[in-house]
Amino acid sequence: MNALPAFSSMPDEQGFFGPYGGQLVPPHLKQAMDDINVAYAQITQRQDFQDELADLFADYVGRPSPIFHAKRLSAQLGGAQIHLKREDLNHTGAHKINHCLGEALLARFMGKKKVIAETGAGQHGVALATACALVGIPCEIHMGQVDIEKEHPNVTKMRILGCKLVPVTRGAATLKEAVDSAFDEYLTNPTDYLYAIGSVVGPHPFPMMVRDFQSIIGREAREQFLAKHGRLPDYVSACVGGGSNAMGMFTAFLNDAGVQLVGVEPAGEGVDQPGRHAATLSVGKPGEIHGMKCYVLENADGTPAAVHSIASGLDYPGVGPQHSYLKDLGRVQYQSVTDKECLNAFMTLSRVEGIIPALESAHAVAWAMRQAPQLGADQHILVNLSGRGDKDADYVAKALGL
Numbered sequence: 001m002n003a004l005p006a007f008s009s010m011p012d013e014q015g016f017f018g019p020y021g022g023q024l025v026p027p028h029l030k031q032a033m034d035d036i037n038v039a040y041a042q043i044t045q046r047q048d049f050q051d052e053l054a055d056l057f058a059d060y061v062g063r064p065s066p067i068f069h070a071k072r073l074s075a076q077l078g079g080a081q082i083h084l085k086r087e088d089l090n091h092t093g094a095h096k097i098n099h100c101l102g103e104a105l106l107a108r109f110m111g112k113k114k115v116i117a118e119t120g121a122g123q124h125g126v127a128l129a130t131a132c133a134l135v136g137i138p139c140e141i142h143m144g145q146v147d148i149e150k151e152h153p154n155v156t157k158m159r160i161l162g163c164k165l166v167p168v169t170r171g172a173a174t175l176k177e178a179v180d181s182a183f184d185e186y187l188t189n190p191t192d193y194l195y196a197i198g199s200v201v202g203p204h205p206f207p208m209m210v211r212d213f214q215s216i217i218g219r220e221a222r223e224q225f226l227a228k229h230g231r232l233p234d235y236v237s238a239c240v241g242g243g244s245n246a247m248g249m250f251t252a253f254l255n256d257a258g259v260q261l262v263g264v265e266p267a268g269e270g271v272d273q274p275g276r277h278a279a280t281l282s283v284g285k286p287g288e289i290h291g292m293k294c295y296v297l298e299n300a301d302g303t304p305a306a307v308h309s310i311a312s313g314l315d316y317p318g319v320g321p322q323h324s325y326l327k328d329l330g331r332v333q334y335q336s337v338t339d340k341e342c343l344n345a346f347m348t349l350s351r352v353e354g355i356i357p358a359l360e361s362a363h364a365v366a367w368a369m370r371q372a373p374q375l376g377a378d379q380h381i382l383v384n385l386s387g388r389g390d391k392d393a394d395y396v397a398k399a400l401g402l
């Protein structure tokens with residue numbers, strides 16, 4: 001891991017992180033992406049924008065989110081000390097509000113008339129509808145009919161928040177069709193609309209912008225940990241779907257050679273079961289998806305593979321381009337956790353610490369529970385608890401017969 005490149009200058013002008021990323025889109029969309037890139041560069045130079053975002057982070061989201069030392073869990077495991085960065089305490093219950101606020105402010109700055117996005121389980125939809133309500137911009141969320149029927153509380157919240165919910169009935173009527181439908185609508189007028197991508201994925205500049213908006217997590221965490229312990233943690237872990245909460249956490253630690261970074265992917269029912277996991281970096285290979293180069297899970301014919309995770313926020317057959325590069329560089333280790341291990345971590349954290357985590361976040365907790373017993377009591381693991389588990393409580397209770 002010697003001679004690492006300068007992370008602060010990534011991506012390059014074309015949006016590449018090493019060989020990954022870029023802008024693999026048709027020419028008229030390239031213009032729209034370049035306009036967003038220029039506007040983003042302008043807005044980040046402005047003090048009024050920085051001040052407004054900082055105020056919203058403090059007074060609206062409730063930042064800084066605390067770091068909690070999970071003492072009972074650590075003692076029970078009998079090894080390293082586990083600490084949780086509490087993104088679950090944010091307004092709307094997860095880290096997604098961090099970049100949704102940034103995207104909504106950017107849309108207002110660019111004079112956009114509508115913000116469009118898709119949502120699977122509804123988490124991105126609720127966070128974006130919230131940010132758009134606050135900023136006062138019309139919001140349109142496309143969601144598969146199957147998901148609408150499954151995710152009732154989030155659907156209700158989006159309606160209350162005043163966004164236009166577009167049910168998608170084509171094909172399997174789930175996330176993939178919702179992406180296609182939202183994208184079709186965006187293409188009718190990329191000048192007046194902003195497509196708000198929900199993770200560090202898609203064409204440049206989205207992987208960079210979403211990372212920058214999320215990087216508040218790691219900046220706070222690094223400072224908080226140093227202030228409290230006078231040293232940095234030995235390990236920092238976060239779950240990886242598209243990779244936004246993990247990039248938000250890791251960015252501040254990339255130059256700290258003594259801090260081992262671990263991204264945790266969903267192994268679902270096992271990484272040897274095609275279609276029943278979403279461990280893109282663990283078993284995928286470099287390819288292209290959604291306007292970027294990155295690791296992908298593909299079928300033999302090159303189409304995106306079917307994916308599965310108990311945590312619907314993690315089941316994506318691609319992954320952020322910067323994660324793809326960090327894997328090749330060896331700066332971040334990518335491990336995976338099964339549905340079963342995730343459920344065990346979900347219940348353990350709930351019963352030992354009184355914190356019900358999102359099933360996505362429970363993957364990072366499960367990895368820490370696996371690793372801690374192999375370390376000494378003077379070692380520290382910092383886990384990004386990306387969200388809370390209210391949304392998953394009914395599902396888990398039913399799955400476990402509680």
Ligand SMILES: *Cc1c(COP(=O)(O)O)cnc(C)c1O
Pocket residue numbers: 094095096123198199200239240241242243244245246313314358360361386387388
């Ligand atoms: C959406 C979501 C994720 C996965 O998205 P990333 O971009 O990989 O962070 C993780 N945790 C929670 C709570 C989520 O809602």
